[in-house]
Amino acid sequence: MKPAETLRDHLGTIYRVFGKDPDLVRTSAMQHGKNIYFAHITDTPNDGEYNVHIPTGTSAEVEAIAYAHVVTLGCIDWRLSERIFELTKPDIYFTNAGGPIQPDLDRLQALTNLYAIIHKINPRASLIAVAHDEICKGADHFSGGKVREIRYDMNDPDTYRSTTDQSLDARKREHEFLLQHVQKFYNQLRDNGVAPGKIVMEIAEIHREEFYRLHKLQQQDSQTEPLQFARSHK
Numbered sequence: 001m002k003p004a005e006t007l008r009d010h011l012g013t014i015y016r017v018f019g020k021d022p023d024l025v026r027t028s029a030m031q032h033g034k035n036i037y038f039a040h041i042t043d044t045p046n047d048g049e050y051n052v053h054i055p056t057g058t059s060a061e062v063e064a065i066a067y068a069h070v071v072t073l074g075c076i077d078w079r080l081s082e083r084i085f086e087l088t089k090p091d092i093y094f095t096n097a098g099g100p101i102q103p104d105l106d107r108l109q110a111l112t113n114l115y116a117i118i119h120k121i122n123p124r125a126s127l128i129a130v131a132h133d134e135i136c137k138g139a140d141h142f143s144g145g146k147v148r149e150i151r152y153d154m155n156d157p158d159t160y161r162s163t164t165d166q167s168l169d170a171r172k173r174e175h176e177f178l179l180q181h182v183q184k185f186y187n188q189l190r191d192n193g194v195a196p197g198k199i200v201m202e203i204a205e206i207h208r209e210e211f212y213r214l215h216k217l218q219q220q221d222s223q224t225e226p227l228q229f230a231r232s233h234k
């Protein structure tokens with residue numbers, strides 16, 4: 001099979017694996033009065049809406065990927081799916097529930113295969129993946145409620161803005177959870193032949209409206225070096 005056919009095939013797999021992700025946020029969307037916007041992977045997302053950019057496996061998608069400079073993977077979350085696009089300026093934008101945070105190994109493998117085949121077809125493209133904090137619904141769902149358990153404080157109505165020791169500690173633990181999962185995705189990409197210099201992992205902090213780039217991943221063996229955040233996108 002030619003690489004382009006393999007990619008088209010795999011885009012179809014992505015649709016099968018992630019196509020029902022919007023169902024996870026329908027109730028939430030109604031509660032928040034937010035629209036769920038279904039777009040192509042080459043479209044611009046809408047601000048303040050759930051943005052669903054899931055491929056279907058068309059030749060047009062394959063061609064656009066072959067010429068892309070920047071490919072970004074993010075979460076459909078209305079709080080930041082447009083912002084991830086704005087900050088990373090991708091030619092190709094994939095979203096799903098959770099972005100790169102996929103505790104379900106089949107889902108993680110599907111994303112790994114996707115980025116590995118994109119890298120093979122278009123080795124110059126930067127492959128960006130952005131996770132986010134403040135309880136990612138996708139990450140929470142597929143981890144069996146672990147994220148909410150770590151982060152949400154039932155006794156504190158303003159969990160995210162709270163600056164109590166307890167809340168700051170919960171925030172730290174949520175970030176450790178996210179780091180652990182982006183690390184896993186990074187390692188899988190590297191082990192599947194993606195050049196480390198082409199991988200960019202980021203964590204978006206919703207409340208602070210900042211992105212932290214895990215730049216060390218690009219330079220060093222992440223198995224021996226603990227991850228550190230560095231400020232970017234000022």
Ligand SMILES: [Zn+2]
Pocket residue numbers: 075076077097098099132135136137138139
């Ligand atoms: Zn999310």
